[in-house]
Amino acid sequence: MGTKPILNNKKPVIHYGSQMRFLAVIEEPPVIERILGQIGEWCPSPPPRAPPAEQEWPKGCQIPLSYHRVPDIA
Numbered sequence: 001m002g003t004k005p006i007l008n009n010k011k012p013v014i015h016y017g018s019q020m021r022f023l024a025v026i027e028e029p030p031v032i033e034r035i036l037g038q039i040g041e042w043c044p045s046p047p048p049r050a051p052p053a054e055q056e057w058p059k060g061c062q063i064p065l066s067y068h069r070v071p072d073i074a
Contacts (some may be wrong), residue, residue: 026032036042 008049026035033044
């Protein structure tokens with residue numbers, strides 16, 4: 001189902017031969033943030049940023065557009 005158990009303080013899990021069952025499904029973002037924050041697993045994504053400003057060529061800068069004939073090699 002794409003879920004993984006949350007381990008408390010990274011302690012190893014002891015298996016007793018039974019299946020793991022869902023006890024609850026938590027969907028509210030503030031509750032999820034609080035739970036994950038208490039066990040050190042909350043990593044909020046950084047706020048979105050604007051695209052970089054378009055930069056202009058420095059004054060006096062020019063791209064050379066000259067053509068030099070290259071002899072055929074083949």
